[in-house]
Amino acid sequence: MNKKGSDIQNRTLGGRSMAQPKAAGELNAVQLETDLLKRWTDEKTFQASIDVRRNGAPFIFLEGPPTANGKPGIHHVVARTYKDLVCRWKAMEGFLVERKGGWDTHGLPVEIEVQKRLDLMSNEAIEAFGMAEFNQACRESVWTYEAAWREMTERMAYWVDLDNPYVTLDNDYVESAWWALKQMFDKGLLYRGHKVLPFCPQTGTSYSSHEVALGYKEVEEPSVYVKFKLTDDNASILAWTTTPWTLPGNVGLAVGPEVTYVRCRVKEAAGEHWEGAGGADVGEEVILAKDLMKEVLRHHVDIVDEFPGADLVGRSYEPLFPGAVPKGDSMTAWTVLEADWVTTTDGTGVVHTAVMYGEDDYNLGMEAGLPAHHTVDMDGSFVTGTHPELDGRYVKACDETIISLLSSPGGTNGKGPESGLLYREKAYAHDYPHCWRTDHPLLYYAMDSWFVRMTAVKENLLKFNDQVEWAPDWVGEGRFGEWLRNVKDWAISRERYWGTPLPVWRSESGEMKCVGSIKELQEEVAKAVAAGIANPDCTDDVDLHRPIVDGFTLLSDSGEVMHREPFVMDCWFDSGCASFAQWHHPFENEEVFNASFPVDYICEGVDQTRGWFYTLLAVSTTVFDQPAYKRCLSLGLILDAEGKKMSKSRGNIVDPWDHFNREGADATRWYMVTAGAPWNPMKFDPNGVRETYAKMFLTLWNVYKFHADYAALDAFDPEASSIPVAQRPALDRWVLSRLATVANDYHENFVNWQFHKAGRDLEDFVVNDLSNWYVRRSRRRLWDEADSNDKRSCQHTLHEVLLTVCRLVAPVAPFMVDEIHRNLTGASVHTAPWPAGVPGSLEGATSDAWDEAAAKATASLPPTDPELEATMALVRELAEAGRRIRIDGNRRQRLPCAQGWIVAGPELSEFHDLLAEELNVEAILVENDLDRFQRIELAPNFRALAPKARSSVNEVAQAIRAAEDPEALLQAIRAGGAEVLGVTVEESDVEVKRVERPGFAAQTVDVPGADGASLHVSLVLDMNDSPALLSKGMARDITRRVQAQRKAMDLELEATIDLEVWVVNGPAMEEADEAWVAAETRCAGCVFHPESSTPPEGAETFEVDGTTVHFTVA
RNA sequence: GCGCGGGUGGCUUAGUCGGUUAGAGCACCCGGCUGAUAACCGGGAGGUCGCAGGUUCAAGUCCUGCCUCGCGCACCA
16 A cells, blocks of 8 residues: 555556556546447447457348337337347457348327328328429428437447448339339238228228237226117017127127027016116017027027028118118128127127128128128218218217117117117227327228238248247247248238338239339330320439329220229238348348348337238248348337336436436446346336446456556556466466356357346346455555565456456447456457357358357367365355354454464465455464364255155254264264164265354354355354453554544545544554554554543544544544 | 236346346445445345246246237228
8 A cells, every 4th residue: 555646647647558458547437438339430340349250250130220200219229239249249350240220110109190290180281282292291390310220329438330220211222122012012912801800090001910909998888788670570680789889880799600599588577687778678589699698688588490691691681770781782781690700698699791891701701792882981081872861071079979869769569770779788898909199099991902912921921930049938939920820811901101102003904013113113114105105204313102103004904094092001921121221122132132131130119020020931932932130139118217108108218318327338238238138128117227237337447457557557568467367376377267167158048049147147147256256355466566476466457357358248348348348358349259269260150050069169268177266255254254253252353363274275375464354363273173163963854765765854854953972873874774763764865964052152054065065164263352352453553543534534545644643541552553553554654642641632533442542533 | 999018115227047135226224434436335225026826846037818018910890
């Protein structure tokens, strides 16, 4: 402690080699990070980190493109951290990891945003505004938050090329997407259909199932039981629906042919508990499934008849809303049909069928020849002619009207809605899909649509999915696999404006042409023009968006005029093309594409399972007959500290900048990675970030600072000298061994996607092993001004440990470790090799195969010494045991003990000095007579004992434990087995435990030995006092208080003081101890006053063990 | 409703092949240590390991049922 602070500056002024560390300053994490960002930009460090691996095997990462028309949040930081860390890690392993950015720019979210801003909440409004203008507004809106995204991306140090990103609205990208569609078209996988789809009247568009999945909400709605009056019989069939608005469209009733139905007659009026509208008269007859009578009927009835559903088939009934649906030439309208999917789990066992508003309804209607007529318009209102009270009204607003119409008993003969046809209404709670953008309930609606025949490639989807390495595996096997096993044809067309246009032209008679490139479009346009069809120019840079592409009119093979199908693509299709469209395949970059497909690694939130994870695979399977990616990390959702999902509407979004500006991006990233497994939902706790900063980064910084300051002071140059590890002191060999062990585990955990475990272990190493033990125990070694071997050894060791720690941390938290690495070596950590080896740089290596042994040989880790690690663990245990003994014996730490004995255990003489210091004892002795301080205990070994003792194992175990003379029992056992309660106990059935004898100031610690067996080592302290010990202890107490006072007075380290001390009622101070106090506290003058003199007013005072001490510092 | 993943002191979590004392961190209390650290060390309090059964000599761990949270699925007419 005799270094002068100013020396640190003075001595470093001379010529410093690149690798010669300079002193570290105080830590300002945010400043450090922002300074480094500048430096990375100036020095093009990202590019350098790629270039230095130019000859490595490629590892291909594909960025899932975010939409830049929303502000980035903390969940984006999480995803980007995992993307970044894997890329950085693989790069350090010697792989060439290029990272192209990407932006998703099409789709409904963009349109909705613009519609809101321009107040264009319907398709009519958009078209009146002008499609070209609208799309221009969309094109601009896409970049609203690009700057915010860029800032966040850079600040968090997500290394990705944002200057040459792929952008889904670019002509090149769209052209590749067109090409992909044409492949599907040519393979017969793209088809035009008429299908019932979930449809949002507000946005005027239908949704694919993965979009519908985003909007399920539980709602309570009125459901109704309706009486359908048979035309040729005085009875009604009861049917149930949760969507009263589909009733005007009713054209059929479906029954299960095998289901048993009953005809019953109402016996008496309903009781008083009747709720809501509807009812039935006494004597009225209704028909429904027998199983559901109890559930449905609210009257006492007599069963008149019982029959299978087949008996009902073909019978006709009165339309509910006569005239709402024209009968046309249908022979089956308003008759009973059979359908095998009808069950008796809900309703009445009779399914009301409105052809246009349900998938089953539609299929049944087509099969049975029911009239396909819409009673509802695309805007969600009833068409004129449905009923005077309903025409033109939004269907969801008509529930009450329909119920009241059906329950008013005004009509006659059961014809028309006002005929008392409502039997009952019942509130019904269920999950119903809502528009994920506007929150409006979706209507199932039969409409024109284009599909990709995913059902035709299901086997391949499953096969390719099996080839993907999923993390966690259950997402691939379970959730994603299940989705694929139930795959449906992909409805990819949207009746929208802003998106990749569907490149299909179609004639009135149904001839079709799918255009796969700009060149092809030009050729087709030329053909049409040659045939006399007027067309605008189709230049090489024609904008491939609406309304431009709508302006082209083509010619069919038979000479008919063809117009473009007025759809754009599902924007998920766009991003699903990313693996090849980012390279404008197949029009350009053939080599790049060939070398990078399929990609090695993608990573997104688990919510992309049905989104991007699926569409990437769907497109690659249909177009290339290959999987698109080899590894997929599926991240858990991010929740707030209460475990609630973060959402704008809840207002519990965490702003990443709060942490970037407080604890820094390092701490934020490290926290997110160590908080839990990547696939588990993460509760984001702002306090956790702070804790990470305080523990991990502050500690690391201080270790570094300790090393750097003395390295600078001593002009330490790691390259100027070297000391083989084997020749270094045990403490050094120990920390290096620990380092290697931790690094190997760290790497193993990375390989298994267990980044959280890796990080936790490394943090534990830095805080406990490195800072709290190695540095603490080594401090005095560096205080030595002489150029000793021991000091150099410590410096080399610290240097090496820090470098390896930096390299391990770098992928996760890239800032501070770069600062440290740069100062220690002159080079960025991001161009450094991965400590566990650099397989990517090996000749012939690929992203997933390399010579394991050759890779190991490239590792840069010190040797491990498990025995030494175990020994040191014991030493640390003993040091802690010493403190426990002192607590138990009420003896303060600063009061030395004359001696301490170590009983049993391995040879520790190498660490006796260290232990003496830690324990504050004058001498460490080894006690060879174990029985002097220890006795034995026997513990049963259940694994061995259980098979022999069976059900009496507990009694036997208890007997062994409670043996009055365990020593004798053990001897008997060793002599060939002892009978305990009829069981022969052998040596392998018991564990011998040595513990301290009662009555001594002792503790026994239990540590695993090198050979796996348990070691029982005791520490005994001599608790007797002597005048010399008391004097020494007092000297230490005084020193400690004076040092505290120096600190409180804010004195320079090298400042000298004048000290005066008055000890009242204390031990006689020995001269040597007084001198020691003076030296430790840097006294110019030091006076110990006799007890008779009186201390001045204002002297510092403290009390210890009944002694009062006063002192003054000047 | 079906599928997947959770539920361990106030909070965040570890817990391997089932093995008898469920382990950490934060926060709290007491004590100690400290001229690098926002730390560190020792002790204390705090747990019916979601609930109920079952298998077993032995269950946080395996089985069954249920409750609950999250996510996903869906032709609920």
